[in-house]
């Protein structure tokens with residue numbers, strides 16, 4: 001009997017995680033990634049609750065722990081960088097702005113790719129341009145002109161997935177959250193600490209700096225979009241236009257903003273997006289399915305994006321391997337993941353604008369609230385404020401599907 005085959009679009013978190021599990025279950029796995037090579041970029045992401053359990057089952061928890069960014073907690077700063085309130089990392093598997101398992105996106109993606117031990121075929125610098133679901137398989141045409149057949153195709157190519165667009169003409173929407181974020185890596189200086197330092201100015205502007213384990217510092221410039229939330233606004237700018245835009249927007253901002261603006265030209269990994277959530281009525285059509293941000297992007301402010309991808313990949317792989325018919329597999333995947341995703345997408349009221357006030361009075365009020373929330377008396381309350389529903393899922397056990405170990409596990 002031939003091995004079942006899958007083509008996955010996207011080599012970030014969801015794609016390589018899905019390929020890893022399916023390889024263990026005896027599938028032939030191929031990933032097509034639009035970028036010309038493995039993407040190392042990205043900043044601190046959290047592994048929470050059930051995602052941590054999935055890593056344990058994959059035998060990767062120690063590798064992720066070893067790649068921890070070393071962040072000790074989150075500090076909100078006021079004028080001149082004075083500390084307004086601080087929230088140290090919590091030992092809980094779900095709570096806290098800084099999760100106990102913090103890792104850079106590129107480092108986590110690399111761990112999944114390496115754990116695949118060369119058993120997944122990677123096609124870089126290419127993408128799917130046509131899909132023909134014949135009923136018995138899917139004929140895929142790649143931009144390079146190659147045509148191949150797979151049993152199943154999965155889009156794991158992010159919030160703006162173009163693979164999704166080839167199959168889901170309707171039933172999917174992108175809900176803008178009214179905020180733009182630009183991420184870049186900057187040289188580390190003695191002023192940087194092991195804290196996630198977060199500085200706001202009126203006008204909905206924020207500068208944050210976070211430690212990494214590569215001797216550099218990860219910076220984010222974020223701004224609330226007032227009025228027209230045109231989702232595509234940020235995406236339509238070129239990189240140079242975005243730099244000019246930021247230089248104007250943050251010209252008057254204090255603390256470390258001038259340093260981050262100075263570093264824009266030297267940053268080779270600058271990445272910017274207008275954040276939003278993907279709502280899809282269904283995550284599959286025929287033999288094509290969605291996973292990760294392409295299926296349900298909850299946004300960076302949910303604190304759950306990567307955890308959902310890790311858990312979703314585990315469940316989708318398990319259901320595919322457990323069922324002979326892909327329709328049963330996709331139904332099982334929806335049944336297990338849908339309630340988990342729905343909860344993760346439910347953001348606290350006012351997020352993200354509440355943490356990025358528009359007026360000076362609003363900023364002062366926010367800081368008073370932070371001081372109260374960080375006091376020992378209110379500790380429990382603040383824990384709840386920063387606690388996404390990361391463990392609100394009954395993880396199925398697919399261990400019986402694993403092949404006799406032939407890889408690093």
Ligand SMILES: Cc1cc2nc3c(=O)[nH]c(=O)nc-3n(C[C@H](O)[C@H](O)[C@H](O)COP(=O)(O)OP(=O)(O)OC[C@H]3O[C@@H](n4cnc5c(N)ncnc54)[C@H](O)[C@@H]3O)c2cc1C
Pocket residue numbers: 009010011012013014015032033034035039040041042043044045105126127128156157158159161162163183271291292293294299300305306309
């Ligand atoms: C370079 C990068 C940096 C990031 N930095 C952060 C960050 O700092 N903080 C944060 O919270 N989140 C960040 N994210 C998003 C974060 O990784 C996701 O929200 C989450 O982990 C879910 O991952 P995903 O694999 O579903 O999607 P994504 O991480 O968005 O990955 C999608 C992948 O698909 C690829 N791709 C896109 N279109 C196509 C196509 N048509 N065909 C083939 N491949 C395609 C992309 O290059 C990317 O590798 C970043 C993503 C990337 C790609």
